Structures are given as C-alpha cells and as structure tokens.
Amino acid sequence: MRKLFVIPAFLLVAMVACNSGTEQNANTDSTATTEHQMDMTAGENVAPLPAIPDGAKVYFKNVKDGQSVSSPLKLEFGVDNMTVTKKAPDGKIEEGVGHHHLLIDAGDSIPSGTIIPDDSTHIHYGGGQTEATVNLTPGKHTLTLQFGDAIHRSYGAALANTITVDVK
Numbered sequence: 001m002r003k004l005f006v007i008p009a010f011l012l013v014a015m016v017a018c019n020s021g022t023e024q025n026a027n028t029d030s031t032a033t034t035e036h037q038m039d040m041t042a043g044e045n046v047a048p049l050p051a052i053p054d055g056a057k058v059y060f061k062n063v064k065d066g067q068s069v070s071s072p073l074k075l076e077f078g079v080d081n082m083t084v085t086k087k088a089p090d091g092k093i094e095e096g097v098g099h100h101h102l103l104i105d106a107g108d109s110i111p112s113g114t115i116i117p118d119d120s121t122h123i124h125y126g127g128g129q130t131e132a133t134v135n136l137t138p139g140k141h142t143l144t145l146q147f148g149d150a151i152h153r154s155y156g157a158a159l160a161n162t163i164t165v166d167v168k
C-alpha cells in the first residue's frame with residue numbers, strides 16, 4: 001500500500017537570502033559580513049518586534065546634519081540603551097538588541113516591523129559593526145541610520161536618525 005507524505009506548509013515559507021555589505025560599500029576597518037542568512041518573510045511563528053527600551057536612540061557620532069564631507073566617508077554609528085549584536089544565526093529575537101542599517105537617499109526610516117530591504121541603498125551591518133566607510137557621489141545625500149532586530153525588522157522612526165551631507 002502506498003503512503004502519502006504531506007509536506008507541512010510552514011516548511012515552504014519563502015526565504016530570502018541576505019546579502020550584507022555591497023559593492024558600493026567599502027568597509028575599511030570592519031568587515032561587512034558576507035554570510036547569508038535566511039529570513040522568514042511570513043509565518044505565525046515569528047516573535048513580535050521587541051519593545052524599545054526607554055531612552056533608546058541612534059545617531060551618527062562623527063558627522064552632523066548639513067556637514068560638508070568628502071568621499072569615501074567614514075561613519076560612526078551610535079546607539080544608546082540598545083546593544084549592538086550580530087544578527088542572530090538562529091533568528092533568536094531578544095529585547096534591547098539589534099544591528100545598524102544605513103539607508104542612503106532612501107528615506108527617513110523604514111516602517112516599524114518591516115523587514116529592511118537589502119540592496120545598494122539599504123546596507124545591513126549584521127556583523128555588529130559600529131562604523132563603516134561609504135563611497136558617495138558629489139552633491140547632497142541623505143543618510144539614515146536605522147536600527148533593526150535580529151531578523152532585520154525595522155524598529156521604525158523611533159530608532160532612526162537622518163542627516164543630510166554635502167559631498168564635495
């Protein structure tokens with residue numbers, strides 16, 4: 001007698017490979033992680049976005065809004081009341097932790113709970129980096145530091161900070 005094996009639907013959840021670091025992003029003193037991680041994009045098993053601790057905020061430590069800069073530009077990422085970690089290999093989500101993302105000319109924040117895109121204008125620092133060097137074309141650019149959780153979900157505007165720089 002023939003048996004039928006049914007594959008549970010939850011095993012078929014779409015998975016997205018995560019590229020950390022891009023060709024546009026030249027890291028000098030910290031290496032952008034090149035490992036890939038599968039992120040769940042759907043499913044009921046995903047824990048809710050952790051709460052944001054009181055007083056938590058992100059900011060660029062070494063560049064001010066409106067500043068004239070040169071390229072390549074080194075950026076130092078600051079965060080208060082949150083701990084920067086590597087992205088969780090097992091997707092384990094903890095309160096008060098996450099990693100930085102840099103949005104280049106890509107808006108002021110990513111809506112809370114949304115998976116942050118991974119492309120040349122949305123750079124993940126899933127290795128737990130707190131600084132990076134980026135190449136920018138001459139002219140004005142907006143740079144947004146966006147904090148996200150272990151599975152790259154945005155903490156939203158509350159943990160984002162945007163500056164405009166003028167690249168000479």
Ligand SMILES: [Cu+2]
Pocket residue numbers: 087099100101116124125126148151152
């Ligand atoms: Cu990420």
